[in-house]
Amino acid sequence: MTQAHVTLDDVSYHYGHHKALQDVSGVFPAGSLTAVAGPNGAGKSTLLKIIAGVMKPKKGRVIVAPALKGKIGYLPQASAIERDYPLNVRDAVSTGLWPDAGSLPSFQEGPLKARVDKALADVGLQDFAARQMGELSGGQFQRLLFARLIVQDPQLILLDEPFAAIDAQTIAPLIQQIMVWHAQGRTIICVLHDLLLIRKYFPESFLLAGKCMGRGHTHALFDQKLLSFDLDMAELVAPEKKEDLGGNA
Amino acid sequence: MTLTDFLISPFTDYAFMKRALVAALALAISGAPLGVLMMLRRMTLVGDALSHAILPGIAVAFFVAGLSLWAMTLGGVTAALIVAGLAALLTRLTDMKEDAAFALLYLLSLAVGVALISFKGSSAHLMHVLFGNILAIDQETLTLVASVCCLSLFTIAVLYRRFVIDGFDGAFMRTAGAQRRGVGLMSLAFFALLMINLVASFQAMGTLMALGLMVLPALAARFWAKTMDGMLPFAMGLGALAAYAGLVLSYHTAIPSGPAIVLVAGAITVFSAMIGRFGSVMACAGQRN
Known part of the structure; x- marks a missing residue:
């Protein structure tokens, strides 16, 4: 059994009345490479910020292995940086x-x-x-x-949509860098939209739509959920969340 | 009247002008780097709100102790702390955004301050507190200004790297440097520096104009330099120029020192925005051709 680097224990977060995360639990073992996928507004960035320690959960706990203190590399969405x-x-x-x-x-x-x-x-x-x-x-x-x-x-690397709005030519070397980090045994959690990239490069997946909709080995998970990359990610949305998201779009 | 009479004699003939010049130069030099950092953190309006927020504190001090420098300083610092605390509380407890909370509190504190001073003092007192009065700059004030200038330059020099990184990407600063001491306190340290500079400024600049020597030279410098290394000396130089020229203007006209200095600094900023090397009207037009 490998050591857990990040443990989520019923983590909830809300902005005003809008529930971004509800009772999300999960374990990210040391050295794992996980893609966090889900539709817009699913709380992916919020989850990453909470793991990074930039925000505190409103309910529940995030346990980051003590050895990782000051060893967390957090890459926010490009739009968040001046x-x-x-x-x-x-x-x-x-x-x-x-x-x-x-x-x-x-x-x-x-x-x-x-x-x-x-x-x-x-x-x-x-x-x-x-x-x-x-x-x-x-x-x-x-x-x-x-x-x-x-x-x-850093030993724990958190990437928030690192490939948003950049061309395929630039994506390739950055993916290579992620693979190098993975081979070096670092723990990586990456928010990503592109299901093709997820299936090809990310052994573990974490499907998020406000709640955790599934986690585990990417291929098993995607087959079980009958997801292929041409299937709309909106399928992940729980029925009661669909209305909220429609309003945002 | 010769040019020497116009430009230099005021400062050689009168001790109060000498003191005013030294104080204004010190304020320009210590305020400029703060202004540059404030501009990069997009905090200029919050800073402005804060500068007005010190007014009721000064008014209460005036109420209790008259025109005592130390009482006014203490009052100003206390008022700024209360306003910043209330703003934080409002944004936490309600849906109000931070800028809205500051707008509310700054209007309120300005009104309370003016009401308090009108209650006891004359309109001359009110003008003095709102717009500055170079006659009020005595030896004691000069000591306060010089101390604040030294303290803030020293603090900025020591914490410079942290301030720059915090402004660039604060989330990175806190996650990457979690094992370093005081990482979460950078905003607080910055706020404290801002506050002591505002309080030191108010005799020469007035509470309404106190931010002028910090923010305007920084805004102007951005049109002349692209790097921090270039912006800081530019901002200090332009601030010093505005301080000197503003005092000359104030001496020869009836304009109070605060608005006079801000007029010159504002003119320099507008001029820079027109013809500066980077991002000015002229530079942008040049790029299109």
């Missing part, structure tokens, strides 16, 4: 060093600088190091955020 911030690419990637470097010591040379150089090369941004962040394309910006995660070196 793209126009006056940092260049190297500085933005270097912010991943912060937990190790602290507030004052320099990271302009030595092993810390080497970590940044390597991460920039890993995502193919080495020629963009001096560019201002605001000048990057959407795909390049996503690569920058992946480079920051590489620098940060």
Whole structure:
């Protein structure tokens, strides 16, 4: 039995009267690679924020293994980050060093600088190091955020729709990076829309529609739920939730 | 009248102008980096609300102790703390958004402050508190301003990396740095710096204009520099220029010092928005051609 890195225990969350999550439970073992899938408004981002510790659940508990304190890498949706911030690419990637470097010591040379150089090369941004962040394309910006995660070196990686609105060419190397992290034994939880990618790369799935609609091995789960990638994700929505979502759309 | 008479003599002839210049320059230098960080955190309006919120505290102090600097400072800090606390409470207990809560509290505290001062003082007192009065800058005030300037520059230097990362991606800051001390306190530290700078500003700038020397130079600097390294010195320089030119304007006209400095800073900002190197009207037009 592998050790649990994240345990959800009847987690609930609501925004005002809108119930985002209801009694969600589940276990994410150390080293697991899990896709969190579900329709819009299913509470996927909320769940990730709660696991990251950015938000506290209104009910229930999230237990993150104590060894992971400060070892959580959280990548918010790209739209949640200020793209126009006056940092260049190297500085933005270097912010991943912060937990190790602290507030004052320099990271302009030595092993810390080497970590940044390597991460920039890993995502193919080495020629963009001096560019201002605001000048990057959407795909390049996503690569920058992946480079920051590489620098940060976290054991639990939480990705919120990392491939939203970027082209297939950029997706491939980022998927490769996720596979590298998986091979290194890190725990990865990734919110994702693309069922094709989920079936191909993610061994575990967590289906969410306000409540947990199913979890386990991706293939078994999808066959059992009679889901294929051409089936509308809305099928996951519990009947009583459908009306709410219709209102939002 | 020669140019020297116009530009330099006011400061060589009168000790109160000398003190006002030193205070305004110190405020410009300590306020500029705060303004840049505030702009990047999109907090300029919250800061504005906070600057008005100190008024009732100053009024109560004036009520109790007259024009005593230390009583007014204490009152201002207390009022700002109460308003920030109430805003947090309102957003937590009701559906009200943070900016709406601040708008409510700032209008209310402004009204309470003006009412209190009108009750006891003259309209000259009211003008003084709202728009600043360079005659009020005595040795004691100068000591307060200089101390606040040193303290906030030192704090920003030590916490600079944290402030920048927190503004860029606060969620990352808290998750990645969970094992580091004081990670959750960055907003609080920033708020405290803002507050002491506002309170130090009010004698020279007035509570209505206190934010002027922080935010306007920062906004102008954004049109001249794309990096933090460029923006900070630009903001300090433009702020110092506005402080000096504003005092000259105030000396030769009847305009109170706060609005005079803000007029100059505002003119610099509008000018920068027209012809600045980055993102100005001219720069954007140049890109389209």
